[in-house]
Amino acid sequence: MKRRIEKIEPILFIAPALIGIIVFTLYPFINVIIMAFKEDYNFLTTEFTKFGLKNFEIIFNDPYFIQAMKNSFMYVLIVVPVSTAISVIIANLLNQNIRFKAFLQTSYFLPMVTSITAVGMAWKFMFNYQNGIINYVLSFFGVDAINWLQNPNYNFLALVIYGIWSILPFTIIVLLSGLQNINPLYYTAAKVDGAKAFKIFQRITLPLLAPTIGLVMVINTISTFKVFNELFPLFQGPGIAYNLFTVVYYIYYHFRSLTPPKYGIAAAAAIILFFMILIFTSLQIYIQKKGSVYKDGKN
Amino acid sequence: MEKIKSFLVHFVLIVGAIIMIFPFFWMISGAFKTSTEISTFPPQLFPKSFLNFDNFKFAFETAPFGRYFINSVVVAFAGVTICTFTTILAAFGFSRLRFKGRETIFALLLSLMMVPFEMVIITNYRTIVSMGIHDTLWALIVPFTSSIFYIYLLRGFFDTVPEDLYKAAKVDGCSNWKFCWKIMVPICRPFIVTIILLNAIASWNSFLWPMLATNSPHSRTLPFGLYAFMTEGGSLMERMMAASTIVVLPMIILFIVARKYIVSGVVRGGLKG
Numbered sequence: 035m036k037r038r039i040e041k042i043e044p045i046l047f048i049a050p051a052l053i054g055i056i057v058f059t060l061y062p063f064i065n066v067i068i069m070a071f072k073e074d075y076n077f078l079t080t081e082f083t084k085f086g087l088k089n090f091e092i093i094f095n096d097p098y099f100i101q102a103m104k105n106s107f108m109y110v111l112i113v114v115p116v117s118t119a120i121s122v123i124i125a126n127l128l129n130q131n132i133r134f135k136a137f138l139q140t141s142y143f144l145p146m147v148t149s150i151t152a153v154g155m156a157w158k159f160m161f162n163y164q165n166g167i168i169n170y171v172l173s174f175f176g177v178d179a180i181n182w183l184q185n186p187n188y189n190f191l192a193l194v195i196y197g198i199w200s201i202l203p204f205t206i207i208v209l210l211s212g213l214q215n216i217n218p219l220y221y222t223a224a225k226v227d228g229a230k231a232f233k234i235f236q237r238i239t240l241p242l243l244a245p246t247i248g249l250v251m252v253i254n255t256i257s258t259f260k261v262f263n264e265l266f267p268l269f270q271g272p273g274i275a276y277n278l279f280t281v282v283y284y285i286y287y288h289f290r291s292l293t294p295p296k297y298g299i300a301a302a303a304a305i306i307l308f309f310m311i312l313i314f315t316s317l318q319i320y321i322q323k324k325g326s327v328y329k330d331g332k333n
Numbered sequence: 334m335e336k337i338k339s340f341l342v343h344f345v346l347i348v349g350a351i352i353m354i355f356p357f358f359w360m361i362s363g364a365f366k367t368s369t370e371i372s373t374f375p376p377q378l379f380p381k382s383f384l385n386f387d388n389f390k391f392a393f394e395t396a397p398f399g400r401y402f403i404n405s406v407v408v409a410f411a412g413v414t415i416c417t418f419t420t421i422l423a424a425f426g427f428s429r430l431r432f433k434g435r436e437t438i439f440a441l442l443l444s445l446m447m448v449p450f451e452m453v454i455i456t457n458y459r460t461i462v463s464m465g466i467h468d469t470l471w472a473l474i475v476p477f478t479s480s481i482f483y484i485y486l487l488r489g490f491f492d493t494v495p496e497d498l499y500k501a502a503k504v505d506g507c508s509n510w511k512f513c514w515k516i517m518v519p520i521c522r523p524f525i526v527t528i529i530l531l532n533a534i535a536s537w538n539s540f541l542w543p544m545l546a547t548n549s550p551h552s553r554t555l556p557f558g559l560y561a562f563m564t565e566g567g568s569l570m571e572r573m574m575a576a577s578t579i580v581v582l583p584m585i586i587l588f589i590v591a592r593k594y595i596v597s598g599v600v601r602g603g604l605k606g
Binding site for chain 2: 137
């Protein structure tokens with residue numbers, strides 16, 4: 035009797051979590067893959083004609099999907115490098131011997147815990163064409179008022195600016211912890227040798243921080259590629275000219291905004307998203323393994 | 334030379350910090366402005382009075398923000414409590430108990446971590462509809478009763494607790510259940526608090542899933558309620574700012590109180606996929 039309890043006990047420990055994971059992650063994962071290959075899937079009768087690649091053919095010939103891929107990639111290609119560059123500088127400064135440390139850290143990290151939707155409303159207000167503060171500040175530099183939110187030439191830029199601002203806290207925190215892991219002996223040695231501050235940054239800080247920079251860039255690539263939430267407070271959707279479709283918005287649009295919903299199309303787009311994430315994640319694991327070699331070298 | 338350098342460092346940092354917190358300041362300042370004050374140009378930094386609560390009153394009277402607030406609290410509290418419970422049990426199971434296929438199952442879970450949430454929502458939406466909990470608070474709680482990511486983090490932490498402690502307790506006849514809750518959990522309390530905070534923040538701010546799973550005002554949580562307030566109620570900026578302040582303020586307070594826990598959690602947890 036006791037033996038038997040010992041055998042099932044581990045199952046009892048992991049079962050509560052496992053049930054949720056199976057129902058809300060494993061099952062839908064498999065289900066979405068199957069759904070993507072069902073052709074002409076009818077959502078009411080759950081009938082379909084046959085299994086095939088038709089949904090993928092449709093999305094790759096859909097100008098909105100092409101646009102969504104383009105936008106998501108462009109967004110990543112701008113937001114990730116720019117935010118990383120800013121964060122490297124800020125993290126380095128925060129790592130110095132500075133005053134008001136608590137205040138400064140709180141200011142830099144705060145946007146990380148606040149709702150994208152709610153803060154997006156404040157940005158919408160700041161981006162306002164007629165009386166927004168951003169246009170007001172720009173007017174001092176001789177820039178004419180920009181219609182950030184309603185002009186399709188500028189709304190992507192507005193999205194990017196908001197994106198950079200909201201991803202900075204996370205990036206700075208990770209880089210700061212990377213900096214704090216650098217053995218101070220390196221700096222002492224460099225100072226003894228009379229190295230200049232910039233030389234120290236270039237020859238010691240950057241190379242030793244490189245794995246952390248690589249890692250945070252990949253993590254940010256994954257999260258920014260899924261850009262979606264920001265579209266709602268700023269544009270109430272994909273922008274005034276329907277020019278701001280992103281991959282996740284495309285998925286959402288096809289199974290929620292359309293009647294009847296096009297589950298097959300949404301599922302096919304979701305698989306493309308999954309493959310993108312898979313590639314980035316493999317890259318992340320690769321960097322993490324390589325990074326740990328650096329760490330071992332340090333100790 | 335040193336003084337100039339120190340001045341420059343502080344100058345850059347303070348200008349940067351002002352840019353980072355400006356949207357919050359602008360939101361709160363706007364929330365106290367009247368409609369004429371908010372549309373004047375050039376914009377005024379401060380409202381005439383920080384005691385003008387009309388916009389907040391309006392938000393609470395025209396949209397059920399009180400209800401949204403309570404819903405957000407209930408969902409965060411219930412979701413986080415259940416998730417923490419299942420996470421502790423599972424992390425303990427994977428860390429200390431021996432059973433067949435333990436590492437295989439764990440590896441399988443880790444690979445599932447790569448599945449983006451945005452992918453599974455398609456089926457999850459239909460799952461909650463078929464469960465009959467669509468458009469209720471349950472729809473916002475049930476899918477989040479377990480988290481592979483937190484199990485992974487906590488197991489890593491549990492693994493660092495010396496095995497000898499477990500063996501000694503076992504010899505003394507301590508059951509697994511008792512060991513888990515009476516010894517493991519207290520030892521790892523700071524780390525568990527961090528997980529709870531991260532989870533609560535994520536729950537409070539979540540937007541995509543509540544937008545899909547709920548519809549009517551009685552089951553909305555704050556971010557989606559705020560968005561509905563904008564689309565349904567016309568967008569008078571000073572009122573939007575008041576409503577946004579209601580959503581953001583609890584998190585600002587939480588962050589100021591528990592900054593160290595949250596930051597350490599982000600450093601550890603940030604390294605996820």
